Amino acid sequence: MSTIETFIEKFNEAVDFQEPVDVSADTRLETLPEWDSLAALGVIVMCDMEYKKTITGNDLANCQTITDIYKLVA
């Protein structure tokens, strides 16, 4: 069962925040302190392994919120 809630859990794990961050579906990626190239790689691996979807760097660059990424795999 794929929901945005489980996606957010997997997203948090993939980004590997140094300090816990409150992330919701509408959180804007640019406001996350760790939204960097390393986080992007983690999210690409997560989408591939958990959702069997290939997400490119360009796909991610076009996403503004967590929901935007979720729409790519849902």
Place this chain on the structure above:
Amino acid sequence: MAQSVLRNIRYRGLTTCVPERAFSNVQDCPPEQRSERERLVRNIGIETRRVCLEGVVFSDLALVAAEKLIAGLGWEKSSIDALIVVTQSPDYPIPATAIILQDKLGLSHGTVAFDINLGCSGYAYGLFTLGSMLSAHGLKRGIMLVGDKSSNPLSLDNGLLSLFGDAATATALEFDETAEPMYFAMGSDGSGHKAIIIEAGGQRVPIQPHHLERLPGADGISRKGTDVILDGPSILNFSIREVPVSVAQLVEFSPFSLDDIDYFVFHQANRMINETIRKKLGLPAEKVPMSLKDFGNTSSASIPVTINTRLKETLAQGRQRLLLSGFGVGLSWASCILDIENAYLPDLIEI
């Protein structure tokens, strides 16, 4: 995908030479960056890297590795028919580094010597090229020197700085009709040539004065035109798409199953990429040795560095069947299944 079987080639020995100087990705940074670096190390899996001193180049390490290999095998220098260098850090744009090393090593003028310009995929390509030459009859003994000096301590690119280590390796192959066959699978995809590139310095983009200045790129990182640019997401997507498929196809092509293979030695790219490939193939971690933690990404040397530092004791106990798989710059990939038995495999050399 090109597939091939190579017969009558014996893997005789391997030596590895790395700089003594080690940089720590966690310790060697200002305290305020510590937490960020720890996160980086957790994800790329690289704690320390070996970095050449100023003025030391790849072929300096390669020369030491080669001398040790030749002496350890007890080979007469006049008996060596071929010397192949696989590197992207040549001494000069021309001539080929292998020819310079023919002279420095004191090999005969009858030596076949040339370079192969490949990085992360280069080890299996080198085995295939040298092995093919020897199996064609006539030449008997060959050496290949594989590795790079990829470190660039003055770079401002944090991702790159923490990734690359320097290493050179020397491998000996010999024509031997009692050797088990080696199996190869290889491929190329030049549509991804910009994923790992040095843009300036070849004939397409001759060096101009501004290439020697650090200018901010689209990603905000300042680089020279002569620095390496890595497109992380493209490399990641390529690696986790292509490598598991090509390894599975090679196993299918060979007479073996995944269970018949004792160890899987992958190019050491970064922990995220390597773990994803391992999980996709369903391989247990104990069958997939890693050298990333201590040596970083050592380009084409990463497979032999891993064999030398992680499998030396196991290989001393008897025959092992290895699957080697390299992938990266090009884009290019190559995998090989081979048996190693009674090979000369001394301790790591540090200079």
